[in-house]
Amino acid sequence: MTTAKTPAAASPDTPQPHPRRWAGLAVLSASLLLVVMDMTVLNVALPQLSADLRPDSVQLLWMVDIYALVVSGLLVTASALADRFGRRLVLLLGFTVFGLASLAVLWANSPAEVIAVRAALGVGGAMIMPSTLSMIRHLFTDPRERATALGIWATMAAFGGALGPIVGGALLEAFSWHAAFLVNVPVMLLAIVAGLFLLPETRNPRPGRWDLPGTVLSIVGMVALVYAIKHFGKDGPTDPQTWVPALVAAVTLSWFARRNLRRPDPMLELRLFRGPAFTAGVVTALAVSIALAATMLLLTQWMQLVQGYGPLETGLRTLPEAVGAAIASPLAPALAHRIGARTVLAGGLALSGLGLLVIWSWPGTLDYWAVAIALGMVGVGLGSLAIASAVIMAGAPPEKSGSAAAIEETSYEIGGALGVAVLGSVAAAFYRTHLTSEELAAEGVTGRAAHVAQESIGGAMDLAHEMGGAGARLAAQAREAFTGSLEWTSVAGGLLMLAAALLVWRLTPKDLDLNEVEH
CATH class of the missing domain: 1.20.1250.20 (MFS general substrate transporter like domains)
Structure with missing residues (x-):
């Protein structure tokens, strides 16, 4: 590793490195x-x-x-x-x-x-x-x-x-x-x-004016984008919880990007x-x-x-x-x-x-x-x-x-x-x-219990544990x-x-x- 000494190759215009x-x-x-x-x-x-x-x-x-x-x-x-x-x-x-x-x-x-x-x-x-x-x-x-x-x-x-x-x-x-x-x-x-x-x-020696609208746009846009992405995985692209925040993200982040590209002192x-x-x-x-x-x-x-x-x-x-x-x-x-x-x-x-x-x-x-x-x-x-x-x-x-x-x-x-x-x-x-529901029904798992088993492997394993010996096949199917x-x-x-x-x-x-x- 480079030592803490001032680098010999530093140019005269380069600021001196911090001693600590x-x-x-x-x-x-x-x-x-x-x-x-x-x-x-x-x-x-x-x-x-x-x-x-x-x-x-x-x-x-x-x-x-x-x-x-x-x-x-x-x-x-x-x-x-x-x-x-x-x-x-x-x-x-x-x-x-x-x-x-x-x-x-x-x-x-x-x-x-x-x-x-x-x-x-x-x-x-x-x-x-x-x-x-x-x-x-x-x-x-x-x-x-x-x-x-x-x-x-x-x-x-x-x-x-x-x-x-x-x-x-x-x-x-x-x-x-x-x-x-x-x-x-x-x-x-x-x-x-x-x-x-x-x-x-x-700090930046020339920070420029604080961009309050840009701040709001960045927060709203990023939260909406990540929220939309996460609900896409859970609810699919047709659910309003996916496309409404996705539309909000598209509008606010596009506005934020245009604002930053036009300003001489952009926030980002x-x-x-x-x-x-x-x-x-x-x-x-x-x-x-x-x-x-x-x-x-x-x-x-x-x-x-x-x-x-x-x-x-x-x-x-x-x-x-x-x-x-x-x-x-x-x-x-x-x-x-x-x-x-x-x-x-x-x-x-x-x-x-x-x-x-x-x-x-x-x-x-x-x-x-x-x-x-x-x-x-x-x-x-x-x-x-x-x-x-x-x-x-x-x-x-x-x-x-x-x-x-x-x-x-x-x-x-x-x-x-x-x-x-x-x-x-x-x-x-x-x-x-x-x-599948058919496989679960063959094991006697239907209705709400079947939904829990299909929702996550943790739910399936809990259900198999509650079923005792009869749940061994369900546990094996969930693991596979x-x-x-x-x-x-x-x-x-x-x-x-x-x-x-x-x-x-x-x-x-x-x-x-x-x-x-x-x-």
Whole structure:
């Protein structure tokens, strides 16, 4: 790793790097790690949380969805506020909100209260995630050091996603589901103290006038878009809950885009998309989120409900992804310097896509060894994509780093929503068509009970348990149907990532060198 000394190659026009930049990076990376972990911990905690609070299907959907809705709606506004009033200020406020919301779970004893806690966590997450990325752009003025720092930042993001189920499983083995939230509190407290001493304050020196109409348009448009995407997966394209918010999103976001393209001081700098490298980085973020959000959610359920692993064992069995990412991520910047950022970006997407196809193509019945191989390949692929953030930030001048960070994080949020909605719909459709009403009736399951069994594998397994020995065949049918849904979802995700790899290869300039880009 580059040392903390001032880079000798820095040009006279390049600002001097901050003397505590590496310590500051540790604070930013640790906070990002926790936020990303918190997003995946819920996957493991859902079965225990559902058994305790007994939410209905709508409440369960909101528990999962509200975080992404709030984050998506506030990302652009939070980034603009950070550019204007100070990135450290907004980041520390985000730490505070995230910590207080996590502590509030002690008083959450109903589905509605958990939904409120998740919404407050979304507010904190929207303030934290883009602020960490844009601050790195200002802490590290030397391009070579910045590429390394962004690689570490991306490593923490990938590692947090893989570590979440492990930490969550360990906590759930020893404590109640509340512990999955409470673990955030001491870390956020330490992050606030460390941030006050180690992070400098930075802001856009020429922020321009605050765009209040643009703020309203961005919040309404993004919330409506993510809401429409999620209800598309649940209710289909003909339900008013899908097309009404979709129409609202189309109108408000089009208006927002036109407004930003016409203003000399836009709230979100959409002109960054004129750079093909920037666009390639955003496509990478979007494709990864779409392909993996639903697949990883299904995998953790498959391990617990089909394979019968406990929460901790499920978390530990996701380790191949974490190990692969941990090995590949630190090597990605140097590899990009040697063989080109284009090759590393496109190659990482292709390897992850092939990893997902392993789940579908495994001969015989799907077992853990197939999943372990797939997760290892996905992890290495994700590790090589650590330079995606560096590619995005390389395409943005320092004063527009907030916009670049907001666009990247919005891509991840929209991608996650699209993945769960669209690929989740593929999984749900396969599950329902392979657990038919006729098959259920043959087992004596009809009416409301049949609907519950077809709604989710968790409902089917609960019903089979209540039936005792007579429910063994129902449980086997539900496991087989759910395994098939996982396999076909993996096919869709894998093909998407392979297609994205081709697009990224075409978009990324062949001679792009992240160690030489400077503004």
